Amino acid sequence: MSKDAVWVLFLVTSFQCLLLSAETHPAILLPNHYNRNTPVTCPAPNPNLYYQPVIGIVTHPGDGATGRLSNTTGASYIAASYVKFVEAAGARVVPLIYNEPTEKLFKKLELVNGVLFTGGWAKSGLYFETIGRIFKKALEKNDAGDHFPIYAICLGFELITMIVSKDNNILEEFCASNQASTLQFVENANIKGTLFQRFPPDLLKKLSTDCLVMQNHRYGISPGKLQGNHKLSSFFEILTTCEDEDDMVYVSTMRSRNYPVSAFQWHPEKNAFEWASSEIPHTKDAIQITQYAANFLVSEARKSINRPVAQEVRDNLIYNYSPTYCGKAGKGYDEVYIFAPV
Ligand SMILES: *[C@@H]1O[C@H](CO)[C@@H](O)[C@H](O)[C@H]1NC(C)=O
Numbered sequence: 001m002s003k004d005a006v007w008v009l010f011l012v013t014s015f016q017c018l019l020l021s022a023e024t025h026p027a028i029l030l031p032n033h034y035n036r037n038t039p040v041t042c043p044a045p046n047p048n049l050y051y052q053p054v055i056g057i058v059t060h061p062g063d064g065a066t067g068r069l070s071n072t073t074g075a076s077y078i079a080a081s082y083v084k085f086v087e088a089a090g091a092r093v094v095p096l097i098y099n100e101p102t103e104k105l106f107k108k109l110e111l112v113n114g115v116l117f118t119g120g121w122a123k124s125g126l127y128f129e130t131i132g133r134i135f136k137k138a139l140e141k142n143d144a145g146d147h148f149p150i151y152a153i154c155l156g157f158e159l160i161t162m163i164v165s166k167d168n169n170i171l172e173e174f175c176a177s178n179q180a181s182t183l184q185f186v187e188n189a190n191i192k193g194t195l196f197q198r199f200p201p202d203l204l205k206k207l208s209t210d211c212l213v214m215q216n217h218r219y220g221i222s223p224g225k226l227q228g229n230h231k232l233s234s235f236f237e238i239l240t241t242c243e244d245e246d247d248m249v250y251v252s253t254m255r256s257r258n259y260p261v262s263a264f265q266w267h268p269e270k271n272a273f274e275w276a277s278s279e280i281p282h283t284k285d286a287i288q289i290t291q292y293a294a295n296f297l298v299s300e301a302r303k304s305i306n307r308p309v310a311q312e313v314r315d316n317l318i319y320n321y322s323p324t325y326c327g328k329a330g331k332g333y334d335e336v337y338i339f340a341p342v
Contacts (some may be wrong), residue, residue, distance in 0.1 A: 035225040053091040053301035054245065054313055057082050058134060059098050060120035060155075061127055064336035065326040074099055079333040080323040081273035082153075083116050089294035091301055093318040097339045098130040109137060111313050112302035114149040114260075114297065117156025119216070121269060123168075131159045132133055133259035141306075142259050149260040149300035157254075157263040158219050161226075162263035164235045171219040180211035180281050181266070183240040183252055186223070194239060194255050195262060195296035207240075212286045213266040214254075214279065215242065220250035220265055229237070236263070260300050268293035278333050 044051060059076035064067040076098055094112050096105055109115070111140045115138055117131055141148040152160045162168050185208065191197050196204060206212060223241055226232045240253040242265070252265045270280050271289035318337060327334030 012171065031034070033331065049302040050113060050304055051302065052313075053113040053298055053304065054094055054111060054308070054317075055086045055091050055297065055301060056094050056096040056115040056134075056201035057086070057318075058096045058115065058117055058131060059309065059337075059339050060118055061098070061122050063338055064333050065329075066332070068329065069324055069326055069336065070300075070338055072340050072341070077341050078118065078318075078339075079269075079274075079335045080337060081269045082116060082335065083292045083323075083337065084273045085269035085320055086116065086291065086298065087155060087293065089298035091298045092313070093335065094313065094316045095318055095321065095339060096134065098127050098342060102130075102133065105134070108316055110306070111316055112310040113306050114151070114301035117150070117152040117159060119154030119156070121155065123162070126190050128159065128162075130160065131156070132163050135160055137165055138261075139259055143274075145218070146304035146305050147260060147300065148268060148306070149296050150262070151285075152261070152263040153269070154178055154217055154265060154267060157265045158217070158221075160261070160263055161221055161232065165229050165231050167229075170221065170225070170229065170232075172222055172225060173218060173248050174248055175219045176215040176217050176220070176242070176250070176265075178279050179215050179245070180213050180278055180279050181213055181242045181252075181268070182209060182211055183207045183213055183242060186238050189239050190237065192241065195293050196239065198296065199292055203285060203292075207289075210283075210285065212271075212281050212283070212289050213268070214270045214274075214277075214281065215252075215266050216277075217265060220244075221247060221252055226251055228256075242266075260303075262296075264293075273334070275334055276327055 043305055057078050061076050062080055064077035065073055078095055086093050096108055115134060119135055122128065138148050138150050158171055164169055223238055226236065226238065236254045237257050237341050238251050238254050241249050242252040243249055248266060254263050255261060268290055271282060271286040274280055321337050323335040323337050325335055326332060
């Protein structure tokens with residue numbers, strides 16, 4: 001065979017191979033192969049959603065480390081896990097410093113697209129009043145046509161239970177300190193429009209069999225007491241319950257019937273971001289719970305119609321403060337942001 005003949009043979013067989021492989025393995029064309037001459041434009045995927053959402057997190061009295069970091073009167077803190085929770089889902093945080101003048105606090109509330117009430121212990125005084133004012137304002141925003149979500153976690157759950165019932169003695173005592181638990185969905189639980197809606201079916205199932213969520217509370221409310229209180233039962237719908245150490249049943253997740261309000265007696269933020277307690281679940285499933293819970297809050301916040309001035313947002317972001325590592329002692333929170341009074 002001449003050199004040319006070999007070359008032709010090679011070309012023919014290669015072409016046949018190409019044809020064959022095209023038949024069995026169709027080529028995958030990446031989007032930019034379709035039409036190289038059309039300039040690529042990237043409009044917002046959904047012009048009705050806001051892609052710079054900001055969540056306000058209310059600070060809690062103290063330093064979050066029983067005085068190890070600061071004894072300053074009027075100091076307050078946010079455990080950094082709540083900030084990371086929000087950031088991991090694609091939003092930024094503005095701290096809402098609970099003891100700032102109400103006028104200043106409400107100005108900051110105009111910079112955010114949703115709020116988060118953290119865990120803690122304070123159930124009275126200025127802190128309780130501030131949570132009440134912000135909660136009321138948030139509901140008003142929704143009534144006025146904004147979609148303004150609220151996540152109330154642990155103490156936050158307890159405080160909005162007190163606020164909605166208008167009964168500061170509504171809570172009952174439970175033994176659920178520092179323990180992981182399952183979540184039991186109530187009969188006919190309607191998870192449409194809740195954080196659980198987007199859970200993959202197998203993860204949703206595991207919630208009721210595996211200890212995937214962290215509890216750390218001594219108060220709560222039983223399903224019976226909630227249902228027997230008209231103000232609470234007309235506002236909230238129970239999604240899940242849990243049993244404490246003494247087999248007493250408490251409401252562990254609920255949502256508002258008419259507002260984008262979700263309340264967790266458990267801690268969605270801890271699984272991925274807190275390490276001091278060996279009880280905190282850190283399995284792949286547990287981390288996903290944190291991620292799905294964070295994604296739901298931020299996806300709700302993207303529906304907000306609030307479009308604050310960008311510079312005013314930047315001036316008030318949590319990035320104006322530095323977190324402090326307090327987890328070296330092997331207890332409490334790993335990192336906290338501390339806000340000294342001005
Ligand atoms: C705060 O006070 C406690 C008790 O007196 C003390 O042990 C701690 O070191 C103080 N913290 C700071 C940051 O000074």
